[in-house]
Amino acid sequence: MKHPLLNRLALPSLILSLSLSLSLPAWGAVFSRIPTADPLVALTFDDGPHPGVTERILDLLREKEVKATFFVVGRMAVKSPDLVKRMADEGHTVANHTFYHNNLTTLPPENMELEWKLCNDAIEGITGRRPRFGRPPGGQYNGEVLRATKRSGLTTALWTINTADYTGKTPQQILRRIERNLRCGAVILLHDGPVETVEALPEIIDFIRRKGYRLVSLDEVIPPEAS
Template sequence: MRKLRNMLLVLTVALLWCALHTPKEGTAQALVIARGDISTKNVALTIDDGPHPGFTNRILDILQGKGVKASFFVVGRMAAVSPEIVRRMLAEGHTVGNHTHYHNNLLSLPLENVHIEWDMCSSTLKTITGKAPRFARPPGGNYDASVLEVARKSGLTTVLWTANGADCTGISSGDITKRILSRTGPGGIILLHSGVEATIEALPGIIDTLKAKGYRFVTLDEMAGPVPTPQRKELRSASSESPTKRMD
């Protein structure tokens, strides 16, 4: 069963590669980041959803106390309500990314609405911070090649993950910790969520354990490196956990 799953994942990535690497005149090449450089012990901690005043600030407090930088994928309409939290993220050295404006399942929307979701969130974040976000993550990992292409046209690089804490499912902080630690390796991208008490409970131990193992936490800006030129064509290696595709 595992071999079949891996084969299907490889096939899906190959199909996406073909879709994303078809040149379009006058446009930059789409990019997807699913993992960082596996030759380094760098990991990127990413936090989706929010900002939630009662949760996100506590996450930021933990990160500040541990000396760790992370990347936050925020929801545009929630950022508009709590802009001071978004500004705090940037002021403390974190990366702020686009998690759409209304947190809809992008596979359930017509493509013109997908475009609106990305652009409204980017516009909101630019109004708050003075600059548009570089990275995006589709809610629930629900995407296909057309969703990625719309993100690219909106100037966004889509970021997936390698270690999903499944913290939105109601599992305990201990189970969240076990999932993350068992799935995190060099170049890993960790997925956790704001708005979950168990995540806040698990986060300090996750950070301490990975640091003790020699891992260094980096932002997605650090992991991805400089903004690519329009001629650069790249698709990073596939995530070990395949998000949902439109074809499912």
């Protein structure tokens, strides 16, 4: 049964439309942008690691001296632990994107928590650090998902700009979605997998910097007490 506040406030729409940091005592912290007036922007990459692509992303980030956030899928992480360890060793935030990448809203609460736990354990086993942030696959969530996320010790991290890079868009189209929507505190959703994302990445970074923004990882800007 949905929480009555969820029905009255239409929480997902409220969060995404306001793009504000929220702390909900019943459900845990949720944010879709960095709560700041400073010129900060976060690049986030979902769905990896993908051997052959992840290395290229990491190489570009290292070359450009950028820290990013990777929402890794647990079953992918255990297949390529060297890539996840490299993310952490190079100063990126490694975050939880569930273990099997299921739509959490279709699962019973105990299975939601299992998805988060298995991925938490995989990341901690590889990096030595338990993740702080979780992103539900497809951005699909409800009150039960948020409660399960909180019980799993995670803060729900959504996004401000969806580049739709997973839909076959060209590098130029990916960049244009960012150009149209960039603002202070933006959390940009990209994916670790599409070659077009790799091809767009240098121009994305250069554009963001030309506009006067500093690129940061979520660990850098969301204090532990807020998650």
